[in-house]
Amino acid sequence: MLLIEIAHPEDTLDDNDHQVLSNSIVDLFLAPDGHAEETDQRARTTTHIAFRELRNWRTGHGTPPKDAAPPMILTVTVPEAWRAEAGRTFIGLLRTAVQRLDTARDWKRERGTLWVRVDGVPDGDIGLDGRPATSEDVLDFLTEDFRAAQASGTTTPAPEGKLIDPVCGMTVADRGNAVTIVHNGVRLGFCAHGCRNSYAQRHGIPVPGDDPRSATTPRSSRSSTNTPS
Numbered sequence: 001m002l003l004i005e006i007a008h009p010e011d012t013l014d015d016n017d018h019q020v021l022s023n024s025i026v027d028l029f030l031a032p033d034g035h036a037e038e039t040d041q042r043a044r045t046t047t048h049i050a051f052r053e054l055r056n057w058r059t060g061h062g063t064p065p066k067d068a069a070p071p072m073i074l075t076v077t078v079p080e081a082w083r084a085e086a087g088r089t090f091i092g093l094l095r096t097a098v099q100r101l102d103t104a105r106d107w108k109r110e111r112g113t114l115w116v117r118v119d120g121v122p123d124g125d126i127g128l129d130g131r132p133a134t135s136e137d138v139l140d141f142l143t144e145d146f147r148a149a150q151a152s153g154t155t156t157p158a159p160e161g162k163l164i165d166p167v168c169g170m171t172v173a174d175r176g177n178a179v180t181i182v183h184n185g186v187r188l189g190f191c192a193h194g195c196r197n198s199y200a201q202r203h204g205i206p207v208p209g210d211d212p213r214s215a216t217t218p219r220s221s222r223s224s225t226n227t228p229s
Helices: 015-029 037-045 080-104 135-151 195-201
Strands: 002-009 049-052 072-079 114-121 126-128 132-133 160-165 171-173 179-183 186-190
Touching: 002 015, 015 049, 015 080, 037 049, 037 135, 072 080, 080 114, 080 135, 080 195, 126 135, 135 195, 160 186, 179 195, 186 195
Parallel strands: 002 049, 072 114
Antiparallel strands: 002 072, 126 132, 160 171, 179 186
């Protein structure tokens, strides 16, 4: 679940600008590196990008000029449990997407004209297919096809020096800062604390105390510190 709404003054961005910005967001958030194909397809299904052109936009200086980079307010909505772990990364990715558009339009953006807000939706207030759901339900939906492939033995083994997240299927680097857990004597790697916590809860394993957050989201491949280069 990744809902992104981009608000800007009326008549400052055209359809091509919307397309450029949308493509950049998809590229940054859903880059294929390290993703399991099954999870990637579900993530694309649950990622929605919409634009709102607002009339009579005013700042403290009055009406924004139409020959400069327009002010924008980008709001990304995710389950509340995802926000703490992924929020700062999402802000950076959206900033990069806007910078790409500014470069394409040869705009020099003034400071204070780009704002990003990350909103978290509490469990029970998420409506997956119109039914009340939790962040864990969303994670189950995202990873359902991968887990089915895993159960049937059709998933790809991890390359040397890598680990496969058993929850979402992302390939992560097996190094010092890897998010891991040991189950039945096997060391397992995860893309984020959320996937590890979900796995631990499913299997009755104590969660290590190195995570002050309680997120349950597979990370964007650009946001995980364990993503292969």
